[in-house]
Amino acid sequence: MSRLPTGQYIYGESPIHLIDARAKLLSFILLIAAVVLASSFAGYAAVFCFTAALLWISRLPLGTALGAIRRLWLFFFVIFLMNAFFFEAENPIFSWWIFRLSYGGIAQGANVVLRVALLMALSSVLTCTTTPMDMTSALQSLMKPLKIIRVPVEDVAMIISVAIQFIPTLLEETDMIKKAQTARGARFESRSLRHKAECVIPLVIPIFISAFRRADELSTAMEARGYRGAKNRTKRKKEPLKARDLAALFISAAICAVQFCFR
Amino acid sequence: MPVELENVSYTYASGTPYETEALENMSLKIKDGEFVGVMGHTGCGKSTMIQLIAGLLVPSEGKVLLDGNDINAKGYDRSVLRRNVGIVFQYPEYQLFETTVEKDVAFGLKHSGLDRGEVSERVRWALEIMGFSFDSIRNQSPLSLSGGEKRRVAIAGVLAVRPKIVIFDEPIAGLDPLGREAFLKLISDLNEDGTTIITVSHNADSMAEYAKRIIVLDSGRLIMDGKTRDVFSDVKRMEELRLGVSQPRLIADMLSKRGFEMPRDIVSCGELVSAIKERLIGGGCP
Numbered sequence: 352m353s354r355l356p357t358g359q360y361i362y363g364e365s366p367i368h369l370i371d372a373r374a375k376l377l378s379f380i381l382l383i384a385a386v387v388l389a390s391s392f393a394g395y396a397a398v399f400c401f402t403a404a405l406l407w408i409s410r411l412p413l414g415t416a417l418g419a420i421r422r423l424w425l426f427f428f429v430i431f432l433m434n435a436f437f438f439e440a441e442n443p444i445f446s447w448w449i450f451r452l453s454y455g456g457i458a459q460g461a462n463v464v465l466r467v468a469l470l471m472a473l474s475s476v477l478t479c480t481t482t483p484m485d486m487t488s489a490l491q492s493l494m495k496p497l498k499i500i501r502v503p504v505e506d507v508a509m510i511i512s513v514a515i516q517f518i519p520t521l522l523e524e525t526d527m528i529k530k531a532q533t534a535r536g537a538r539f540e541s542r543s544l545r546h547k548a549e550c551v552i553p554l555v556i557p558i559f560i561s562a563f564r565r566a567d568e569l570s571t572a573m574e575a576r577g578y579r580g581a582k583n584r585t586k587r588k589k590e591p592l593k594a595r596d597l598a599a600l601f602i603s604a605a606i607c608a609v610q611f612c613f614r
Numbered sequence: 615m616p617v618e619l620e621n622v623s624y625t626y627a628s629g630t631p632y633e634t635e636a637l638e639n640m641s642l643k644i645k646d647g648e649f650v651g652v653m654g655h656t657g658c659g660k661s662t663m664i665q666l667i668a669g670l671l672v673p674s675e676g677k678v679l680l681d682g683n684d685i686n687a688k689g690y691d692r693s694v695l696r697r698n699v700g701i702v703f704q705y706p707e708y709q710l711f712e713t714t715v716e717k718d719v720a721f722g723l724k725h726s727g728l729d730r731g732e733v734s735e736r737v738r739w740a741l742e743i744m745g746f747s748f749d750s751i752r753n754q755s756p757l758s759l760s761g762g763e764k765r766r767v768a769i770a771g772v773l774a775v776r777p778k779i780v781i782f783d784e785p786i787a788g789l790d791p792l793g794r795e796a797f798l799k800l801i802s803d804l805n806e807d808g809t810t811i812i813t814v815s816h817n818a819d820s821m822a823e824y825a826k827r828i829i830v831l832d833s834g835r836l837i838m839d840g841k842t843r844d845v846f847s848d849v850k851r852m853e854e855l856r857l858g859v860s861q862p863r864l865i866a867d868m869l870s871k872r873g874f875e876m877p878r879d880i881v882s883c884g885e886l887v888s889a890i891k892e893r894l895i896g897g898g899c900p
Contacts (some may be wrong), residue, residue: 524708530670531709534701535722535771540692551723556711558755 361416361479366595367409369482371487374596378603379477385603386469388610395465401606402469405476416475420468427464434460487512488586505582513569521562528557615698615778615810617644617667622676624662636662638834639676643779644812649805651825651842652814653857656796659834660814664781664826667812668701700777704784707764715741715759715767722775731802736861741767743800745781761893762793780804782813798824822846822860822881830857846881862886 372380382398389395406416419429437449438456445452478486491508498504532553533539538546592600624637637659644650652660666678667693669685677684685695703709712718719737726794728736738748744766756767772780782801786794802824805811816819821828821842828845830838832855838845846852849859849867862883866876874893880886 527703528709530665530668531701531703531706532721533670534668534696535709536693536696536700536719536725536775538725553709553711557708560711561708 359479361411361481363410363480365407365408365410365480367476369595370599371590371592371596372481372485373492374592374600375477375481376486376489376493378599379473381600381603381607382473383470385607385610386466386473387613388607389466390614394613397606398469398610399465402472402476406472409480411475411476413477416479417472419475420471423471427468430467431460431464434463434550459599483515484512487515503584505584506580517562517565520565521558524561525554525558528561529554616646617810618642618677618679619663619666619684620677620679622666622673622678624659624666624671625674626662628674631798636834637673639665640836641676642829642836642839644779644810647805647808647810647812649802649824649826650813651821651828652812652831653816653818653828654831655856658831661783662834663831664701664812664814668699668781668849669695670701680881689744690814693725698778699758699774699781700772700775700779701781702769702772702783702785703785705765706768706772707761709768709771710756710764712754712756715746715756716754718767719771719774722771726775734775737770740770743773744770745796746770762789765789771804775807779810779812782811782815784814784816786815786817794820816858818846818852818858818860819862819883822862823883830855843879843881847879857881 354528367375382401386398387411390399409416435456436452438451438453438459444454481489487508490511491504494502494504494507529537529539532550537550537553541547619640619642622637622640623635626634626636640659640663651809652663654660655849662671664890666673669678669680672686678686680695680698683690685692710718712721716734716737719740720733723733723736725884726733737752741748741751746763746766751767756764757804759767769785780801785801786797789797798820801811801813813821813825825842828842829836837855838851840846846863849863852859860881862885863881866880866886866889869890870876870878876886876889876893880889
């Protein structure tokens with residue numbers, strides 16, 4: 352893979368990287384709520400500035416962290432136009448056939464676009480600064496209450512972490528198989544849609560086979576090393592939340608509360 | 615069809631924190647009918663180099679020329695490249711996907727414009743070369759075969775296109791000694807018939823035995839390039855690079871040390887045997 356998928360963990364030692372994953376995940380949920388609750392110009396300005404500050408503090412390379420937003424520009428553009436032209440508002444600036452351009456619509460379009468972009472930026476701050484392992488163990492501890500209704504939380508966490516760990520391996524393998532089939536004459540490089548469709552089977556079948564093979568090998572290896580179900584597994588790292596983590600939670604909660612009060 | 619690398623550099627993941635330079639300003643020319651062994655440690659750029667030659671990666675700088683044409687130029691017909699350059703990756707068995715062996719081997723010929731009879735003939739040829747009986751294997755599922763058989767079927771799939779240049783990435787890794795010998799014999803036969811062979815390997819013995827030219831890469835640079843004999847005779851350098859010296863060479867040196875004079879340029883098994891013979895018959899027992 353010559354290009355990294357967006358959202359992959361990027362090593363760093365910024366304050367954001369150091370926040371405990373549990374606190375980070377909860378703060379993320381609070382901040383999402385804040386973005387969704389924002390409605391006034393001041394509200395948007397606040398969450399926008401806060402997200403920008405997070406990006407700055409985390410010292411992530413902007414090109415990588417915001418790559419997804421840049422790549423989806425067409426999607427944003429279409430969403431904006433649809434909102435701008437189809438919003439049911441009075442006194443449109445101009446109208447023709449079914450299109451009605453209005454100030455209300457433009458505001459609504461900007462609203463939606465800004466909101467989605469902010470959510471994407473926040474989630475990439477989360478995933479770029481947290482290792483997948485930390486993320487799953489955070490999920491596991493946050494999902495603990497679900498045990499009451501008999502959700503096998505540990506198993507779910509194990510499944511998620513195995514799945515996440517295999518993404519790079521499978522991507523690499525996909526790349527290799529794609530190259531091998533290209534060299535054999537599969538027309539991946541062709542622009543024609545039919546040629547591209549023909550290439551699906553030579554790619555998907557080997558990857559399926561290999562995923563099953565790997566799953567088989569992994570389960571044997573896990574059992575050989577004494578894995579007997581995820582229940583009652585102990586953790587090597589058990590850390591209480593530190594001041595830094597509580598501060599992060601407090602700030603996020605405060606922003607969320609302020610947005611809620613000034614709706 | 616000669617291949618040429620002209621000041622080629624390649625950088626992985628450029629513009630991200632994981633940026634690494636895999637090849638640096640490499641120039642190389644491989645002529646028709648050569649048998650080139652590529653050696654070097656893991657991460658030295660071997661895989662990148664062969665993928666650049668096969669047109670699967672596009673160089674960050676420089677040109678890759680096939681028969682004098684830049685394969686990454688805009689108007690270049692990539693199907694010429696695909697027909698003439700075949701590549702067998704490590705673990706080629708993972709690329710099998712069809713329902714029968716015959717169909718899988720014929721995959722590369724699908725768009726070749728050959729008629730059905732010719733395709734069938736090619737498939738038969740490729741499978742037989744790989745040591746199968748065409749009629750008994752053609753209708754089997756490739757997934758039901760053993761690991762070694764799968765690998766041979768996959769290689770047949772590459773050879774069926776009859777590429778003028780075949781690239782192998784660690785072809786003998788994981789094969790037993792007999793399979794290794796048989797396989798090397800096979801690619802050496804292909805080479806005799808005029809196919810250019812480029813093979814990556816860590817096995818100094820087999821490279822000394824079969825390759826005619828050795829190139830050595832280190833940290834993305836070409837550091838040695840020459841006739842197999844010359845490269846392997848530079849025992850000191852090869853040991854410094856920890857690439858290994860061929861066993862026959864070591865044996866010859868040991869014999870010389872004990873007073874049984876041997877020529878200084880022995881690298882392959884055959885040479886060793888004939889030198890000892892000559893010494894015993896010609897000079898008499900010491």
